[in-house]
Amino acid sequence: MNSALKEVLQTIRCDELNASIVEAGLVKQCDLNDSLAIVRLVYGFAAKSQHAAMRQKITTALRQVAGVRDVRVDIDTQIVAHAAQLGVERIGQVRNILAVASGKGGVGKSTTTVNLALALAAEGARVGVLDADIYGPSIPTMLGISGRPESEDGKSIEPKEGHGLQASSIGFLIDKDEAMIWRGPMVTQALEQLLRQTKWRDLDYLLIDLPPGTGDIHLTLSQRVPITGAVIVTTPQEVALMDARKGLRMFEKVSVPVLGIIENMALHTCTNCGHVEHIFGSGGAQTMATDFKVPLLGSLPLDMRIRRDADDGRPTLVSDPDGEVSGMYTAMARQLSVSIAKLGKDMTSKFPKIVVQAT
Numbered sequence: 001m002n003s004a005l006k007e008v009l010q011t012i013r014c015d016e017l018n019a020s021i022v023e024a025g026l027v028k029q030c031d032l033n034d035s036l037a038i039v040r041l042v043y044g045f046a047a048k049s050q051h052a053a054m055r056q057k058i059t060t061a062l063r064q065v066a067g068v069r070d071v072r073v074d075i076d077t078q079i080v081a082h083a084a085q086l087g088v089e090r091i092g093q094v095r096n097i098l099a100v101a102s103g104k105g106g107v108g109k110s111t112t113t114v115n116l117a118l119a120l121a122a123e124g125a126r127v128g129v130l131d132a133d134i135y136g137p138s139i140p141t142m143l144g145i146s147g148r149p150e151s152e153d154g155k156s157i158e159p160k161e162g163h164g165l166q167a168s169s170i171g172f173l174i175d176k177d178e179a180m181i182w183r184g185p186m187v188t189q190a191l192e193q194l195l196r197q198t199k200w201r202d203l204d205y206l207l208i209d210l211p212p213g214t215g216d217i218h219l220t221l222s223q224r225v226p227i228t229g230a231v232i233v234t235t236p237q238e239v240a241l242m243d244a245r246k247g248l249r250m251f252e253k254v255s256v257p258v259l260g261i262i263e264n265m266a267l268h269t270c271t272n273c274g275h276v277e278h279i280f281g282s283g284g285a286q287t288m289a290t291d292f293k294v295p296l297l298g299s300l301p302l303d304m305r306i307r308r309d310a311d312d313g314r315p316t317l318v319s320d321p322d323g324e325v326s327g328m329y330t331a332m333a334r335q336l337s338v339s340i341a342k343l344g345k346d347m348t349s350k351f352p353k354i355v356v357q358a359t
C-alpha cells in the first residue's frame with residue numbers, strides 16, 4: 001500500500017463502523033500507478049447505496065495528494081459466515097440465518113421480513129427467505145410466487161425466485177387445513193427438513209419468517225437451526241410487547257443474539273387531514289429496547305400502501321423503492337447487516353472435527 005495515500009484514507013470515516021476506513025479494515029488495496037491512484041474497498045456488510053458517496057469522498061481526498069491525477073475506486077461486498085449456536089450443524093450455501101420473530105401474530109412479521117429481505121438484496125447481498133409460518137404461510141403471495149417448487153431428484157427442493165430473492169415455504173409442502181392439526185414435533189421436523197433440503201444457492205442471508213408464538217416449536221427451532229441473529233417485530237400495543245419480550249428472552253436463553261427490535265404500525269397519518277395518531281400506543285418498544293439493551297432499529301408507520309403492496313405481491317421495496325417507507329426498511333436492513341458484520345466469525349470449519357467412537 002502506498003503510505004501517502006493510506007495516510008489520507010485514514011482520515012475518511014466509515015460511519016457504519018464508526019472508525020476510519022483503514023482501521024475498519026475496509027481498504028484492501030491502495031496503490032499509485034504512475035499518476036493513477038487505485039483503491040479497493042471490501043465491505044463486510046450490505047450498504048451498496050452508500051458506495052457512490054464513499055467513492056466520491058475518496059476521489060476528492062486523493063486528488064489533493066501530490067502526484068495523483070486520477071483516482072479509481074472499486075468497492076465490493078463480501079459477507080462472511082458468522083458464528084451460530086455451538087454444536088448446531090450449519091446449512092450448506094447459507095452463510096447467515098436471520099430469524100424474524102414476533103411472539104404475537106398479525107403484527108406484520110411477514111411483511112417486515114419480505115421488505116427487509118428485499119432491502120438487503122438491494123444493498124448488494126444475496127438473500128433468501130424461508131416461510132416457516134406453518135399456520136399461515138404468506139411469503140409466496142407477498143413475493144408473487146405460485147405453484148409447487150421443482151425437485152430434480154425427488155428429495156431436494158429448488159427454491160423459487162421472486163423479485164430476486166430465493167424463497168421456500170412450508171406452504172409448498174403441506175395443506176393449510178392439515179397444518180392446523182399438526183403437533184409440535186411434526187412441525188419442527190417439517191421445518192428442519194424444508195430448511196436443509198432446499199437447495200439454497202450461495203446466500204449471504206437467509207431470513208426465516210417464524211410462526212407466531214413463543215412455545216415449544218420456537219424453542220426447538222432456536223436450538224436446532226443455526227441462527228446468526230434474531231429480529232423481533234412488535235406493534236406498540238401492550239399485548240404485542242408482552243409476547244415480544246417472551247420471544248426476546250427465549251433467544252437470550254439459547255444464546256442467539258437479538259440484533260434489534262422493529263416497531264411496526266407505530267404511527268398513522270390520516271390521508272385526508274394529515275392528523276397523526278399513535279393508534280396502538282407509543283413508547284413501549286423503546287422501553288423494551290432499553291430494558292434489554294437491544295437497539296430499536298426503527299418505527300414503521302401504519303400505512304395502507306404497505307398492506308396493499310404486500311397483498312399485490314409487489315412489496316413496498318419493489319413498488320416504491322425510492323419512497324420514504326422503503327428508505328426506512330433499507331436503513332434498518334443496513335443496520336442489521338452491520339451488526340451481523342460485528343459479530344464473531346464462524347470458525348467451525350477452521351477446527352478439526354473431533355469424532356468420538358465407541359470401541
Ligand SMILES: Nc1ncnc2c1ncn2[C@@H]1O[C@H](COP(=O)(O)OP(=O)(O)OP(=O)(O)O)[C@@H](O)[C@H]1O
Pocket residue numbers: 102104105106107108109110111112133136138212264265300301302303304305306307308310311
Ligand atoms: N406497517 C403496516 N401498515 C399497514 N398494514 C400493514 C403493516 N404491516 C403489516 N400490515 C398488514 O397487516 C396484516 C398482517 O401483516 P403480516 O401478515 O405481515 O403479519 P404477521 O405478523 O406475519 O401475521 P401472522 O401472524 O398472521 O403471520 C397484513 O394484511 C399486512 O399487509
Ligand SMILES: [Mg+2]
Pocket residue numbers: 109110111133136138209
Ligand atoms: Mg406471517
